[in-house]
Amino acid sequence: MLKRMEELFGVDLGTCNTLIYQQRKGIVLQEPSVVAIQTDTGEIKAFGQEAYEMIGRTPANVEVVYPLKDGVIANFDMTLAMLKYFIGKIKSGFNWFRSFHVLISVPCGITNVQKRAVEEMIVHKGARRSITVEEPLAAAMGAGLPVAEPIGSMVLDIGGGTSQVAIISLGGIVVSESIRRGGMSIDQDIIEYVKRTHNMIIGERTAEDIKKNVAAVMKPVKNVEMNIRGRDLMEGLPRSITISSDEIYEILDDFMQSLVECIRLTMEKCPPELAGDVMEQGILLCGGGSLLVGLDKRLQQELGVPVHLAEHPMACIALGTGKMLNFNGAIIERSTTIEIPEDRESVQ
Ligand SMILES: Nc1ncnc2c1ncn2[C@@H]1O[C@H](COP(=O)(O)OP(=O)(O)OP(=O)(O)O)[C@@H](O)[C@H]1O
Ligand SMILES: [Mg+2]
Known part of the structure; x- marks a missing residue:
């Protein structure tokens, strides 16, 4: 019998954009996390980029919705349909997630129940295994920060629905804060x-x-x-x-104040040694919102800490999940995993 080929995917499921990383291939998909639905019949008209183009231009019976809100899944059915469409796009004719292992990023600070719901959602669709990883950790990996070292690295991810600040050391998040603004x-x-x-x-x-x-x-x-x-x-x-x-x-002043406040709060909760590292190493900026003109300089001025923009701000998390797929060290080992039996047949 032929041994089934297993494929590894990293998914950054964001409020605005979804990115999929495929092992050995790199980023294979980057599309808006948007769905267009016909309101009277419930029929889905379009996903991703095609649905995004419709925003503000739909007839009365078509609505364009974001299945995620503030970084978390607000509508599971719609999120699943959207993910299925994205995977179908990169693997046409493929039996959905059949032999896939999926590493999916989630905002930090969500509960274990919420993490499990995301993992189960992916497994329910037939993936062999699903693991969640916190977004700032994946972003730090993607940007090449020394996450596994005993050195404090600070990441600020400004997405569409949330802004998250985290200090990472020894492969884990030490402190984090987030605001529902992006x-x-x-x-x-x-x-x-x-x-x-x-x-x-x-x-x-x-x-x-x-x-x-x-x-x-x-x-x-x-x-x-x-x-x-x-x-x-x-x-x-x-x-x-x-x-x-x-x-x-x-x-933009009001948003800037909330952001600075969120960073200050994270610094206050952080052990002094790590705060010292951050003062020295600075803050890594990522997420689409970090492309706001002058953001790095403004934060540097307000906080007195060096601020660096990531090389690929919108792809950091997906790139980080990609690195983790190849990494058999502490981070993957510590994540929760869900395994399903070999003979599972229920692929919807
Ligand atoms: N050049 C730019 N200047 C300012 N903002 C930008 C720029 N390019 C993209 N953005 C904004 O970045 C946001 C999307 O960023 P990103 O894709 O990182 O979010 P996300 O990961 O989908 O959301 P979240 O992490 O909150 O779930 C959008 O609000 C978009 O308007
Ligand atoms: Mg994001």
């Missing part, structure tokens, strides 16, 4: 601001474009401007205005 909450702050000061309603995609193109958290050297379109609040008609980095700068 890139998506900045988009909402921008929508609110444009409504309040320009009497104009803009969509999520426009707000995200403003954030990516004109937002800066350090007083910009050069004021960048952008033309945006929306609907006039009073007249209900389409209108366009120019928005500048100078005005967006003010809006």
